[in-house]
Amino acid sequence: MVPSxxxxxxxxxxxxxxxxxxxxxxxxxxxRATREEATELARAVVALKDRVxxxxxxxxxxxxxxxxxxxxxxxxxxxxxxxxDSSRLLIVEEPYNVEAxxxxxxxxxxxxVLGGLFDPLAGVGAVELGLDAxxxxxxxxxxxxxxxxxxxxxxxxxxxxxxxxxxKPLGVTLTRIAVGLxxxxxxxxxxxxxxxxxxxxxxxxxxxxR
Amino acid sequence: MVPSxxxxxxxxxxxxxxxxxxxxxxxxxxxRATREEATELARAVVALKDRVxxxxxxxxxxxxxxxxxxxxxxxxxxxxxxxxDSSRLLIVEEPYNVEAxxxxxxxxxxxxVLGGLFDPLAGVGAVELGLDAxxxxxxxxxxxxxxxxxxxxxxxxxxxxxxxxxxKPLGVTLTRIAVGLxxxxxxxxxxxxxxxxxxxxxxxxxxxxR
Numbered sequence: 001m002v003p004s005x006x007x008x009x010x011x012x013x014x015x016x017x018x019x020x021x022x023x024x025x026x027x028x029x030x031x032r033a034t035r036e037e038a039t040e041l042a043r044a045v046v047a048l049k050d051r052v053x054x055x056x057x058x059x060x061x062x063x064x065x066x067x068x069x070x071x072x073x074x075x076x077x078x079x080x081x082x083x084x085d086s087s088r089l090l091i092v093e094e095p096y097n098v099e100a101x102x103x104x105x106x107x108x109x110x111x112x113v114l115g116g117l118f119d120p121l122a123g124v125g126a127v128e129l130g131l132d133a134x135x136x137x138x139x140x141x142x143x144x145x146x147x148x149x150x151x152x153x154x155x156x157x158x159x160x161x162x163x164x165x166x167x168k169p170l171g172v173t174l175t176r177i178a179v180g181l182x183x184x185x186x187x188x189x190x191x192x193x194x195x196x197x198x199x200x201x202x203x204x205x206x207x208x209x210r
Numbered sequence: 211m212v213p214s215x216x217x218x219x220x221x222x223x224x225x226x227x228x229x230x231x232x233x234x235x236x237x238x239x240x241x242r243a244t245r246e247e248a249t250e251l252a253r254a255v256v257a258l259k260d261r262v263x264x265x266x267x268x269x270x271x272x273x274x275x276x277x278x279x280x281x282x283x284x285x286x287x288x289x290x291x292x293x294x295d296s297s298r299l300l301i302v303e304e305p306y307n308v309e310a311x312x313x314x315x316x317x318x319x320x321x322x323v324l325g326g327l328f329d330p331l332a333g334v335g336a337v338e339l340g341l342d343a344x345x346x347x348x349x350x351x352x353x354x355x356x357x358x359x360x361x362x363x364x365x366x367x368x369x370x371x372x373x374x375x376x377x378k379p380l381g382v383t384l385t386r387i388a389v390g391l392x393x394x395x396x397x398x399x400x401x402x403x404x405x406x407x408x409x410x411x412x413x414x415x416x417x418x419x420r
Contacts, residue, residue, distance in 0.1 A: 001271070001309060002262055002271050002272060002273035002286075002287070003273060004254070004257045004258050004261045004262045004273055005258060005262055005271060005273075007254045007257065008251075008254035008255060008257070008258050010254075011247075011250050011251040011254045012251070014247065014251075015236045015239060015240075015251075016232075016235045016236060016239045017232050017235055017236070018236070022226075022227050024306055025226045025227055026225045026226060026227070026228070027258070028304065028305065028306060029225060029226045030225075030255060030258055030259070031258060031262060031271065031305075035259050037221075037224065038255050038256070038258065038259045039255075039256065039259070040217075040221050041218075041221040041222070041224075041225075041252075041255055042251075042252040042253070042255040042256045043252070044214070044217045044218035044220075044221045045218060045240060045248050045249075045251055045252040045255075046248070046249065046252045047214045047217065047218070048214050048215060048218050048237070048240055048241060048248065049240070049245050049248045049249070050214075051214045052212055052214045052215055052241060061211070061212055061215060061241065062212060063212035063213060063214055063215075076212075077212070094238065095238065095241075096234055096238060099211055189231075
């Protein structure tokens with residue numbers, strides 16, 4: 001195989017869900033694609049690294065406006081929206097979970113993105129998830145309710161439980177999304193209806209046995 | 211979703227085998243990846259379009275050496291290798307089929323890559339596959355044997371049959387790769403067509419190495 005194709009296939013194989021066969025299919029597709037299509041992809045990857053980062057307030061994905069210095073802290077569209085209800089905070093694992101909850105159309109509060117879940121084997125704990133910053137945000141804010149919306153998996157429940165203990169002394173109402181998701185299901189794969197039901201059916205943390 | 215991420219996901223979704231979910235997973239992966247990993251991918255895509263094209267002789271993938279004008283016709287590694295047996299020609303659908311036959315280690319002749327198969331609904335016929343160029347190559351060459359190695363599918367058989375009719379007047383020996391039971395397959399589970407083809411293609415015991 002020619003070196004440029006080999007290099008591209010190696011770079012593609014590093015992407016999640018792309019094995020040798022898919023890398024090959026994508027590589028040969030790009031070989032046949034127009035220069036515009038290929039350039040657009042390459043540019044989009046570079047632009048992502050140049051302009052997109054995490055919101056300094058909530059950890060959601062945020063984009064830098066053109067011409068703004070990369071030293072300026074980023075603010076995501078949700079945090080920048082003054083119409084959001086600042087008395088509620090919904091805690092999720094990943095930025096794409098924010099997208100999913102936004103699509104339900106039944107939540108207009110703020111978010112906090114953990115960027116993961118407890119994972120002792122990978123060395124991910126309270127420090128790595130920045131839970132001290134979360135506690136500072138909640139104690140310094142005017143939240144009446146904090147919704148724990150991590151996946152109902154072992155790691156998601158462990159993380160929710162820890163955050164519950166951490167925020168309990170702050171006197172806010174802590175709720176947990178509940179119905180609509182099967183135990184063991186991943187928030188990322190749930191449809192909008194299930195997510196909406198889970199959101200609407202939330203109960204005060206600890207009020208239901210699991 | 212922020213625009214740069216949206217643009218990247220749109221570009222990724224255009225790739226074969228990449229749906230909305232995989233695009234999202236790849237997008238967020240790149241967001242978290244080092245700038246080096248992302249840049250390497252973007253550069254590899256651009257380099258592919260800049261330096262890789264099709265061999266002007268056989269249609270296989272070929273790479274332009276650095277500093278060579280993009281007006282110079284490309285020659286693939288197989289065609290450029292003087293040790294290859296120029297009396298045999300193996301006809302395949304795609305450049306990656308060349309890779310696969312090369313890996314068998316039992317073929318040292320030349321290749322001809324069609325770049326597809328007959329597909330009447332998509333308007334792909336003899337002209338689109340450049341079969342006149344194939345006929346010119348065979349009539350102008352010194353091939354003793356031409357091996358039809360398209361897939362044993364309806365489209366592959368139709369293409370092989372057409373090429374057979376096209377090249378028959380040129381007086382070369384035309385052969386077809388063997389079709390039968392896959393190695394390791396169980397006779398008990400084979401369908402009738404596979405069994406019939408395996409039976410019709412039988413050879414004297416011991417005539418082929420395994």
